[in-house]
Amino acid sequence: MSEVGVVLRPAAVLPRIQAEKVVEALGDLDVAKGGVWIVNPGVWQRYDKPWDGAGGMAGSSKLVGTIGTAYGSPTKYDITLYRVTLTAHGMENGWTVERLCDDALGYAGLSLANCPRADLNQPPDHDPFKPDHVVHTHLAS
Numbered sequence: 001m002s003e004v005g006v007v008l009r010p011a012a013v014l015p016r017i018q019a020e021k022v023v024e025a026l027g028d029l030d031v032a033k034g035g036v037w038i039v040n041p042g043v044w045q046r047y048d049k050p051w052d053g054a055g056g057m058a059g060s061s062k063l064v065g066t067i068g069t070a071y072g073s074p075t076k077y078d079i080t081l082y083r084v085t086l087t088a089h090g091m092e093n094g095w096t097v098e099r100l101c102d103d104a105l106g107y108a109g110l111s112l113a114n115c116p117r118a119d120l121n122q123p124p125d126h127d128p129f130k131p132d133h134v135v136h137t138h139l140a141s
Contacts, residue, residue: 005085006097010117016077018108023079025107032056037104041071046100048093064090065100074118081115 014022026044029035031051038045044067053059068083084097101112 003085003087007083008081010119012081012115013118014079019079021108022104044069062089063087064095
């Protein structure tokens with residue numbers, strides 16, 4: 001089973017207050033702290049369990065999926081979720097685009113279904129974390 005990437009159109013937008021809540025909560029759930037998320041500007045990654053490898057490495061933990069984010073878009077304090085990629089492992093374990101997004105957005109009382117949306121003419125430039133073999137589909141809003 002190959003990975004599946006979905007370009008969110010219209011893109012999901014976290015306004016400032018909700019963006020702060022999500023980033024803080026996911027930061028508290030960082031894999032370095034025994035959680036399941038790695039959050040960096042541009043990419044949020046969800047693992048199936050905390051990292052358990054030697055020296056703080058992933059070990060038996062596997063990537064479920066990745067959310068591509070654009071900080072400061074469409075306004076200075078917003079975060080836009082524009083692309084979601086699920087790994088084969090994630091899909092085999094019941095993860096969907098909606099479930100992955102909802103797992104993150106829930107910390108601000110949002111879901112993909114009720115998150116504010118914005119039309120982006122083009123997603124941000126090529127995601128350096130996205131393998132070239134990802135199949136793209138569009139998610140209807």
